[in-house]
Amino acid sequence: MSAFITVSKLAALSFAWLLWIVVPVFGQQEGPRLESPLNANITTIPQFIEGFLRAIVIIALPLITIFIVYAGFMFIKARGNPSELTDAKRNFMWVIIGAILILSAWILATLIGGTVSQLVNN
Numbered sequence: 001m002s003a004f005i006t007v008s009k010l011a012a013l014s015f016a017w018l019l020w021i022v023v024p025v026f027g028q029q030e031g032p033r034l035e036s037p038l039n040a041n042i043t044t045i046p047q048f049i050e051g052f053l054r055a056i057v058i059i060a061l062p063l064i065t066i067f068i069v070y071a072g073f074m075f076i077k078a079r080g081n082p083s084e085l086t087d088a089k090r091n092f093m094w095v096i097i098g099a100i101l102i103l104s105a106w107i108l109a110t111l112i113g114g115t116v117s118q119l120v121n122n
Helices: 002-026 045-078 082-121
Strands: none
Touching (some): 045 082
C-alpha cells in the first residue's frame, strides 16, 4: 500500500510541476508557438495536449484489452476458489475503472477543446 501512496504522490507532484510550467504560458497575449520535432503541425499548447492525449489513448487501448483478457484468465484460474475469485473481481474492476478514466479524460478534453475553439472563432 505504501508503494501506491508513493506513486500517487509522485504523480501529483509531476502534475503540479507541469501546471507550474504550462499555465503561465496560457497568460501570454499572442498565443505561444511550439516547434515539435515529431510533428510540424503541432504549434500551440492545445494542439500539443490533444496530440498527447491521443497518444495516451492509442497506447492505452491495447493495454486495456490485454488486462481485460488477463482478468478473464484469472476468473478461469480461480475455479470457484473464493479468495482467487475476489482477486479476479478486484482486478477486473480496476481495469474497467482505469479504462473509463482514460477514455473519459480524452472525451472531456476533446469536448472542452471544441467548445473553446468555437468560442474563440466567434
